[in-house]
Amino acid sequence: MPNQDLKNDRFLRALKRQKVDRTPVWMMRQAGRYLPEYRASRAKAGGFMDLCRNAELCCEVTLQPLARYGLDAAILFSDILTIPDAMGLGLRFVEGEGPVFDRPLQTVADIRNIGIPDPEGELRYVMDAVSTIKSALNNSVPLIGFAGSPWTLATYMIEGQSSREFAKTKKMMFDEPEALDELLAKLSESVAIYLQAQIARGADAVMVFDTWGGALSPAAYQRFSLQPMELIVAKLKKFAPHIPVILFTKNGGQHLSKMADTGCDALGVDWTTDLRDARAKVGHRVALQGNLDPLCLLARPERIREQVARVLESFGPGEGHIFNLGHGILQQTPPEHAAAMIEAVHELSPRYHV
Template sequence: MSPRSDSLFMRALRREPVERTPIWLMRQAGRYLPEYRATREKAGSFLDLAGTPELACEVTLQPIHRYGFDAAILFSDILILPHVMGRGLGFKPGEGPYFERPVQTVADIDALPMPDPEDDTGYVMDAVRLIRESLPEATPLIGFAGSPWTVATYMIEGRSSKDFARAKRLLLAEPDGAERLMNHLADATADYLAAQVAAGADALMVFDSWGGVLSPRLYERFSLASQQRIVDKLKRTCPDTPVILFGKGCGQHLENLAETGCAGLGVDWTLDLSEARVRVGDRVALQGNLDPAVLLTNPEVIAAETRRVLDSYGSGPGHIFNLGHGITPEVPPEHVSVLVETVREHSRVK
């Protein structure tokens, strides 16, 4: 067994016994770190940062060097795929991502190209290869992508949205066309993730940030089904690579997500891990689920809330400590140190 396969993170994903709970954080490479801000300034723009393998490698490694997290996650963006599909991705300071050419009609959907992972997103694969070469041998690397529904919201709305009115309207008014969009994105995403594995990723994660805004019926047809399509395809192309699914606001769908064949489920802070564990049984590992706002408080509160999350999961295998969503830019780096130290001390098997 390789050092990475025998790591705490990979063993926890397989629900095997571990000496302590492994920890990594969503957006652990980000604006809360002064070293990240310095690299971001050097890059000139977010797209240049994500599109330059050496810089993407640098920021991926920064939180590993500072905190010694039990896994690294590729620094990239969930909108890379629609960007290489020709939708014209840009970023405005203070406003976030936007697309110059949003998807507006079924004809736009049917005209979308199918990207080639190495030809069209080769810089991502180069970054994965460089990160893998640069990481400690025993530290696993997580590759990732956005869920088809979440990516589609940006493609249809053209930018971030509060009510997702255009995207929901497409699902309701043009369900067959919307389904073709989800299937197209699912197939492109599965190929993209499989290429990350070939380049050196040890595990994969799919982020469904906006699954929670859909009604149960629309969620099952357009979000859950497309994630199932990704998992099924990955099981054929890279069957030994574990997949984690994370859906924000998707606690009501936990059992259905556990049935997809994924190895792990990310849980947001709106659901206690004790309840989540009962509901999924021994089917999947659970990842989470501290509210990121806790890191804005003080060391005493951080330590207490971290212990609460660990106690909520309880004893036994299958837990990876993480936040219930991404770390926010205002978090003091020293507060993350308190979190990491508390997890390592409180979860250690005596």
Template sequence: MRPIENDRLLRALRREPVDRTPVWMMRQAGRYLPEYRASRAKAGDFMSLCRNPELCCEVTLQPIARYDLDAAILFSDILTVPDAMGLGLRFVEHEGPVFDRPVRDAQAIEALPVPDPETELRYVMDAVRTIRAALGTRLPLIGFAGSPWTLATYMVEGGGGSDFTQIKQMAYAAPETLEHLLAKLTAAVSLYLEAQVRAGADALMLFDTWGGVLAPADYRRFSLEPMARIVAHLKRVAAQVPVILFTKNGGAHLEVMAETGCDALGLDWTTDLAAARARVGDRVALQGNLDPAWLLAPPARIEAAVARVLASYGSGPGHVFNLGHGILQQTPPEHAAVMVEAVRALSPAYHRRS
């Protein structure tokens, strides 16, 4: 591991003592920041921004310049991997991502390539390298990918915001077909995250946005098992790099998630931190879990909400403060600052040794 001056996040993910709870925000570089909107305007459109390593670096560092955060996270998108598989990704205003060539049968899945991170996804690796050079040794850099199940939902449905009928039909009528797709995505994501580590990522996060729509047995089969295989791969090739698993609406699955060998679990706001800590014990760190909508409230209420999250986790190591999902684009930037400063002011009391 390279020496990092502020390694608070990395120590917390390893459940080591820290002086205060580290804090970063999911989607911390995004549309709520006027400087981000200016960078996106320079790029022309969202995917052009994602494919420009210098602008990705610029955007990644914008919240670091504004707030006293404990980590930077790569600016990219979870759909870069299926895009590199040739599905014709585009983003439609007010609709979100759309794939021109969704995959809905065994023949289409068989034809999918497993992209080489340093060729088809070179622009992401170049972005990681550019950000790492700009950060120097100041802060850790978090790399990320979408979980195989989540990527598959977009690829089969043809976009986002669906009721998941297409992929659930595949799961229930032809599970072996879906598992073939998930196996390809597991290989692709494993290579993608390994390459991010080589390029300069210090921690990794798997975003399982849609795992929570599955029944428990289906979650274990179609969502958790592919993630567990990715974690196992990463621990073989980069054992020193902490891995965070995040399943939105995944509070029912914490025990089995902790058995994957990951270092931390991300929680959304529907799961109580104290209850989660009691359930997983000292097996993993916990990240979360303020409802992003709290940042639309007045500052005093934001501070009180931060205090409740910190109190819910309680004393001792192993907590990374974060939102329970991505920051909302309507968030006033100064309200995000209130949250960060509240964590800095209130959390040391939970880390004092008696």
């Protein structure tokens, strides 16, 4: 059941497909570089990972978009690569290039040498951030915890950086699938433990970001992306059955029905899938989250409003929709354009919940 102490439980009610007065809204990457106050906090921290490791500053930036906008949820400020970093791969962020690992996984021996991080040990800084944010929210809105999916984490750990082709990872997938299975098993266990710890520290819902699952064939997706996420969902539901779990595979529209079979509570949907089609595929099994194209927020506010109306109409009447972008908000986004989107959701969505 939704947290009865929350002043605004609209997001949690929608995840459970319960009655709401309007469609709840939050944004992936809602605390980020598009906000001048975030840029100031990051400069104060000295660097991105310095910011992630400072519980007070994590709390500060998590709350910044809530002070600006009428959002229905906060999301922990962190990064999906905290787990691989804690495994000793030497994470650093290079300006203009993004994340880089100094010690990527190259052999089966490398995979066998990594351990499962302790959330209250190597990742204690994330847990302290969850507790600090949860306290500062003072039950105003729910707090979302998150992690990267095992497949997505594996791509960074094997490639050593961001990739478009995933050549090294797919070579392992085809040449040594058992080695990749072994890595994904470790990551599934790590992600499950990590999210359980976030829940124990106060997260009201958790989300698994499968950024690169859409790069796989259907058969490969089933084995190397979906099955590890299914294991995570099972462990989370055993640990805390009342906590909603959201799965999101970018470019994963063809997999939505199978994703709904995992036992999760909601699915993120990107802009390449119509919500009407997504709803037809999953029926009443899960809620749906999405799915405005983030680039829409570069357009004029009146155009943004038109596209918000289109997304709401696409889902249609009834419960179980959380309005969001189809992926993270872009740093070029004018903050007032994000405000236009949120205000349009507030104004236009009540008619779908009468």
